[in-house]
Amino acid sequence: xxxxxxxxxxVVPVAAIPEIDELSIGHAIISYALIVxxxxxxxxxxxxxxxx
Numbered sequence: 001x002x003x004x005x006x007x008x009x010x011v012v013p014v015a016a017i018p019e020i021d022e023l024s025i026g027h028a029i030i031s032y033a034l035i036v037x038x039x040x041x042x043x044x045x046x047x048x049x050x051x052x
Contacts, residue, residue: 006023006024006025006028007025007028008044008045008048011023011025011028011045011048011049012049012051012052015048015049015051023049025045025049028045029041029042029045032044032045
């Protein structure tokens with residue numbers, strides 16, 4: 001599992017590392033959700049992670 005420092009900018013290359021099978025990205029999502037709402041924050045992060 002990898003967590004510390006993941007955000008909307010660096011999650012794509014990190015998620016693409018074959019050895020990584022779990023990401024802990026709650027802090028980035030919740031922080032962003034305060035601005036755009038939880039639904040949009042989760043949908044955007046999910047789209048980024050699925051780019052791998």
